[in-house]
Amino acid sequence: MSRSAEQNRDARERSQTAIIEAAFAVFGEKGYHEASLAEIARRAGVAQGLVSYYFDGKEHLVGAVLDAYFAKMTGVAFGDESADDRLRLIIDMSLITADQAMPQQRITLGLSILPATHRLYADAEQRGLDGVLAAGAMMQDLFRERGAADPALEEIMLRSVLEGVIVKRAVYGQTYPLQAARRWLHDMYGLGEPAHPLPLVASDAAEVALRAVDAYPED
The missing domain is CATH 1.10.10.60 (Homeodomain-like)
Structure with missing residues (x-):
């Protein structure tokens, strides 16, 4: 049939x-x-x-990979949660993604900075521009609800911090202290102590050769 x-x-x-x-x-x-x-x-x-x-070749496949990456990173939807709860969710989703998708984070980081592939990354970023702008506007609304004097600047700074954490996790792997970074972010934004630890992938010391921070071990 x-x-x-x-x-x-x-x-x-x-x-x-x-x-x-x-x-x-x-x-x-x-x-x-x-x-x-x-x-x-x-x-x-x-x-x-x-x-x-x-x-049609490796470049086309890389473009599809990057399109899927941008769609995932900007496809956040919320219900009627408070601004503080939405901020907690953004932080947690970013850190969980950094933890559970390290190979993807490494390749997207590499593609964005290597001269031979930067164009592919920039093209994919342009194709996903609507999603990027919508995610940025959503974050600005969140900070506006929290009474921020400059919601656009707050959105830029939060993205900068979270992207920095993602890069460090990609470089240092499971030795990077995501639980401690999360507590720091909660403290910085006045969100209180997290109720539960992040559900992170179990550490595999054989996989990672570098130690990022010895003073802040994972919980």
């Missing part, structure tokens, strides 16, 4: 999602230049020809 158009579409979407997720992992582990489409296809469980069919 032949498949319906909807079944074919679902199969295509599943294959493309599997390839993008595999590309995230392989690019994160090996870097852009060392990663191969053959390895990505193997990790995704598809034929290499299917990768080339859906994505």
